[in-house]
Amino acid sequence: MNIKVKSIEHLDELLEQGNEDFVIANGIMRSSKHITKDGDTYYIFHLIDSSEEECTAEELMVDNIGAAIRNGCFYCETD
Numbered sequence: 001m002n003i004k005v006k007s008i009e010h011l012d013e014l015l016e017q018g019n020e021d022f023v024i025a026n027g028i029m030r031s032s033k034h035i036t037k038d039g040d041t042y043y044i045f046h047l048i049d050s051s052e053e054e055c056t057a058e059e060l061m062v063d064n065i066g067a068a069i070r071n072g073c074f075y076c077e078t079d
Contacts (some may be wrong), residue, residue: 012037
């Protein structure tokens with residue numbers, strides 16, 4: 001089951017519940033990510049190319065993940 005992530009606050013709630021698998025999916029493109037958070041820092045592992053990044057909420061929201069949240073195509077993947 002996939003849950004649409006509606007905001008950065010919603011992302012934080014999902015992370016607090018132990019969810020770590022997310023995906024940008026807009027019908028054509030699919031980009032899977034493993035996300036964790038420690039304090040104010042988000043740690044993102046991009047499965048497509050095995051790259052990693054660290055960012056704040058503000059940086060996250062100007063990134064492709066923030067755009068996907070605003071466009072309604074960022075999902076939490078749950079079992």
